[in-house]
Amino acid sequence: MGEIRIIGTAHVSQKSVDEVKEAIEEWQPDVVAVELDQGRYLALKQQQKNPEIEDILQAKNFTQLLVQWILAYIQRRIGMDVGVEPGAEMKAAIAAAEEKQVKLALIDRDIRMTLHRFWASMSLLEKLKMFYALIGSIAVADKTGDLIDIEELKKENIVEAAMEEFYKYSPRGAGALIGERDAYMSHNLLRLAAANERVLAVVGAGHRKGIEQYLQKPETLPPIDSLTSQMKTRPWGLIFGIVVTAVFALLLLAIVFSGVGTEVLLQALLYWILIHGVLTFVFTLLAGGHPVSGLVGFLVSPLSSLHPLIAAGWFSAIAEAKIRKPRGSDIKKIMEAESIMEMRTIPLFKVVLVAALANVGSSIGTFAYFIFIFPILGIDPNVVLGQGFAHMWAAVTGLFGG
16 A cells, blocks of 8 residues: 555645645655546646536526535635635646656546535525525625735644534535545545555645545545435425415415405415516516516416426526527636626626526515415405315315215
């Protein structure tokens, strides 16, 4: 078994770049293993093919895309403040390995699998907390001029405290984003060490301790298959959609059987359309969407809110894509944007943002409807529901009893 040496880096640190270069020069490893997967490696080398827009729209993972882009933006803003391009230490490792004709190994898990497992593993509360934290992080990252001491952040006690806080904040998300990747990279490092005498691993400082623990006790490593499989999750979206449809249907039936009149029933239907439609339209415009995309969302939202397998944002996004005509090259522009406002001018980002916010507007509409519908209609819910369900039950028992 060969020797494994680990360098824990900050992805926007000039000192990390220098450390990587020096380690390769002085230690002369047989293999340089970097915290990259094939996709990120090609992106760093600027050899990645632009994806087809149709594939992005058909995948419908708009929220995950937004999270990925915003996280990349925050890292890039910090890098701009300290004068170092994000991933510079990985580029330095690749360049030094190529110069010395040293083998290069990509040891990280595919980013698509990581994001899938990260998103699928988190509870709804964890996701809401994450969005709140992202908004705060954007505000901090945009305060240019306040230089961040990256080297201070690399200190072991600071890194450990940050990891502990992450696990407290989002235990499942941290497990997928940190813990699982520690294990995955450890598997690859052990495989490399079995075939090479000297393996130099260049990883983020947050991964160093976890990897070292696994390397000291390889028997504690989870099976590699458990780290690369699609997670089976409960279809909460489907369940929520079925519940909403059932509650809305029962509400209409209660109104019908309560005897308050057809006019109230028609008003209940009208407000369902207006509340969902208006909020979806407004949130589409807040995303910078075209009014036509907002109108599409207005028309679709009242129906999509009752169908558990479709979402208003998908249709608004398709309309937005027809109007804005995004291109695969937009991804590069998004990754290079220097502000959120600049990102919002890029057609593809606008399409994805429209999809996400239109869905948010439609969801808020559902909750708002059930909270405010009785005050809006000016009827007593106890009377309508009590009498409605009583009369409904009498009708059902009468039908089957007689």
